[in-house]
Amino acid sequence: MRGRLGRECVYVPSCRFGLFVALRHWCPPGGRVLMSPVNDDVIFFVVLAAGLRPVQAPLNPLDASIDVDAVPDELWGSLSAVLTTNLYGNPDDAPRLRAKCDALRIPLLEDGAHAIGSEVGGRPVGSWGDASVFSLSKHVGAKAGGFLSCADPGLREALEKTCEDLLLPGRLTAELAYTVRPYAEAAVRGLRLRRAAWAAMRMLGLMEREEIRMPLRAEDLGRAVGAAPDLTASDSWVRVDLHDYRLRSGGLRLSRIGRKLDHLDEVLAACRAGTERLLSTRWARPGPGRAGEMGEASGAGVGGAGGSGARPAVAQPLFRVPLFVADRDAAIAALARRGIVVGYLYDPPLDDYAGAGFTDLSPDPDGARWFARHALPVDPLRARQVIDVLEESGARPAEAPGGLEPTRG
Numbered sequence: 001m002r003g004r005l006g007r008e009c010v011y012v013p014s015c016r017f018g019l020f021v022a023l024r025h026w027c028p029p030g031g032r033v034l035m036s037p038v039n040d041d042v043i044f045f046v047v048l049a050a051g052l053r054p055v056q057a058p059l060n061p062l063d064a065s066i067d068v069d070a071v072p073d074e075l076w077g078s079l080s081a082v083l084t085t086n087l088y089g090n091p092d093d094a095p096r097l098r099a100k101c102d103a104l105r106i107p108l109l110e111d112g113a114h115a116i117g118s119e120v121g122g123r124p125v126g127s128w129g130d131a132s133v134f135s136l137s138k139h140v141g142a143k144a145g146g147f148l149s150c151a152d153p154g155l156r157e158a159l160e161k162t163c164e165d166l167l168l169p170g171r172l173t174a175e176l177a178y179t180v181r182p183y184a185e186a187a188v189r190g191l192r193l194r195r196a197a198w199a200a201m202r203m204l205g206l207m208e209r210e211e212i213r214m215p216l217r218a219e220d221l222g223r224a225v226g227a228a229p230d231l232t233a234s235d236s237w238v239r240v241d242l243h244d245y246r247l248r249s250g251g252l253r254l255s256r257i258g259r260k261l262d263h264l265d266e267v268l269a270a271c272r273a274g275t276e277r278l279l280s281t282r283w284a285r286p287g288p289g290r291a292g293e294m295g296e297a298s299g300a301g302v303g304g305a306g307g308s309g310a311r312p313a314v315a316q317p318l319f320r321v322p323l324f325v326a327d328r329d330a331a332i333a334a335l336a337r338r339g340i341v342v343g344y345l346y347d348p349p350l351d352d353y354a355g356a357g358f359t360d361l362s363p364d365p366d367g368a369r370w371f372a373r374h375a376l377p378v379d380p381l382r383a384r385q386v387i388d389v390l391e392e393s394g395a396r397p398a399e400a401p402g403g404l405e406p407t408r409g
Contacts, residue, residue, distance in 0.1 A: 001134065001147045005127050008156040009149045012163060014245040015113045015135035016046050016238060018148035020231055021162050022131040023050035023081075025155075026107040029229065031080025032360070033109075034071070036092075037349035037368045038064040039085050041213050043111065044350050045237035047083070048221070048358065051229035055079065056351040058364035061401050062285070063090040063322070064371045068097060070364050076104060083109045084129070088344070088377055089271075089318035091120035094128035107131070113146075114138055117268040117317040137242075138319050139267050142260040144244065144253050166231060170248040208240050212345045213353050221358065267381075271317035274380025279315060281387055283323035283376070286400040320344050320377035324398035325390070328376050334393035340382060347372040370401040 001009040012018035027033065029051045035043070037056040047054045055078075058070035064087045082101055084092035094110065101108040110132035112118075115125040116139045126132035126149055136145035148159060208214060214237065227233035231246065239245055249257075278284060325331045332342045349368040351361040362368060378386045 001149065005124055005132070005149050007127065007149050007151055008153045009147045010156060010159050010163060011249075012133075012146045012148050013144065013167070013247055013249050014242055015111070015133045015137075015146040016042055016242070017163075017166070017246050018133040018146050019043065019109075019111065020046050020050055020238075021148055021159060021166065022109055022133060023047065023052060023083075024229060025159065025162060026109065026130055027052055027081045032078055033081045033083050034066070034075075034079050035083040035350075036064060036066060036085040036087065037351050037362055037365070038087060038346045038372050039350060040344075040346060041350065041353065042238060042240060043083075043085075044354065044359070045221075045234055048225050049228055049231050049234035049238055052080070053360065054350070054354075054358070055360040056349070056362040056365075056368075058362050059367040059371060061367035061370045063087065064368065064375070065090060065092045066097065067364075067367065068093050068100065072363055075363065076100065079104065079106055081107045081109055083111060085111050086113075086115035086118060086125050087346075088320040088322055089115045089118045089316050090322075091115060091118050091125050091316070093120070094123075094125065095121040098128050109133075114319040115316075116140070116264070117271070119316070136257055136261065139271065139317070140257070140260045140264055141267070142257040145249065145257045166246060167248050168246050170250045212347055214240050216354060216358075218357065225358070268317040271319070271380045272315055274383035275315040275318045275321050277383040278321040278323065278378065278380060278386070281323070281390075283325055283390060283395065283397050284321075286324050286374075286398050318380055321380050321383075322371070322375035322377050323386075323390075324374045325376050326374075326396040326398050328374060331376050331390060331393065331395045334395070335378075335386065335389050338385065338389050340378075340385060340389065342376065342378065344377045345372075345375075366401070374398040 012021070023033070023046070027050065030053065032053045032055050033047055034055045034057050035047065036059060038059060044054055055075070057066045059065065060067050064085070066084065082097055084094065084097065086092055094108070098108055107130040108128060110126050110129035112126040112132050113135035116134050118125040120128070126134060130151050132149045134147045134149070136142040150156065150159060221237070224233045224237070231238065335342055349362070349365060349372050351359055351365060352369070
């Protein structure tokens with residue numbers, strides 16, 4: 001990762017843990033952080049756990065990147081940091097965000113969990129910010145581990161010490177469970193026991209979400225926010241879907257992560273090919289109208305290069321490709337009947353989910369709401385099967401979002 005990014009990297013047990021460390025290091029207590037409302041709620045809770053106030057940004061409705069020009073001047077002046085999302089691997093406009101942050105003398109933090117192979121402005125995602133975090137559970141498929149990178153190599157030692165202070169001791173039971181998990185999952189797939197496995201996991205408390213968003217539990221969350229910065233006080237929210245997020249990694253875990261990481265370039269090539277195939281379909285863009293004009297005007301859009309000013313010669317190796325369908329629930333059900341599970345949905349946007357008590361609301365929420373409601377994120381490694389299912393089911397492309405101003409820039 002040091003070679004890919006051209007900067008120092010610190011191994012962390014999870015992306016969310018690395019983000020907490022970065023937020024604590026670069027942001028003052030009580031600071032305000034601009035972020036995307038179409039994002040995993042875990043990230044929202046990490047920001048709160050760090051003792052910071054999330055501020056929801058207006059988004060480009062085609063790729064859920066931060067719409068730099070739609071952020072009011074007075075809002076820019078109130079910020080302590082900007083946190084990108086690079087949703088599904090589509091880059092945020094890092095060059096322009098970098099320039100904004102430099103002018104304001106605030107840090108730019110990049111969440112590259114979905115974007116380990118994406119580029120923007122001729123550089124890798126993660127090489128623009130004061131710090132960036134990556135997940136090895138996504139493209140790498142290790143289901144554990146991550147990296148925290150920093151632009152200033154002199155900070156590496158301090159960041160490592162902060163990590164050491166926050167890590168919890170590893171557990172043999174956790175290492176053994178991690179070791180046998182791939183074999184158990186393979187058996188479930190081979191025996192077509194997905195529904196039985198999901199039921200058993202719910203009974204054992206290993207699946208904590210009944211809906212896309214986890215329960216907010218406002219009263220409990222208020223107490224946790226009052227105790228912030230404190231990762232332990234927010235643990236019941238931050239740990240969802242990954243209870244080992246702050247455990248020290250043992251030898252078995254690190255060995256598998258290393259083997260998986262050795263094949264990253266092969267995975268990225270396959271993701272790029274699948275992304276190109278999916279972007280050639282009629283579901284890759286909304287129907288004719290202002291949304292199509294927005295994508296051309298911005299030079300971004302699905303699979304684009306954010307604010308680089310032009311589309312890349314080849315597609316980004318997206319982690320998920322957001323297609324746009326009129327009836328997403330029907331499309332999800334059709335895919336599920338063929339054993340294709342659609343995850344990484346972020347609906348409703350975080351400001352609608354959490355309310356003004358826990359976040360500053362977006363000054364222009366329509367783009368985020370449209371994207372969250374219509375995007376169908378599909379795995380590019382299963383592009384051919386996804387296209388077949390959508391064709392057979394008669395899935396209709398979504399209509400262009402109306403009443404939204406063209407994305408500037």
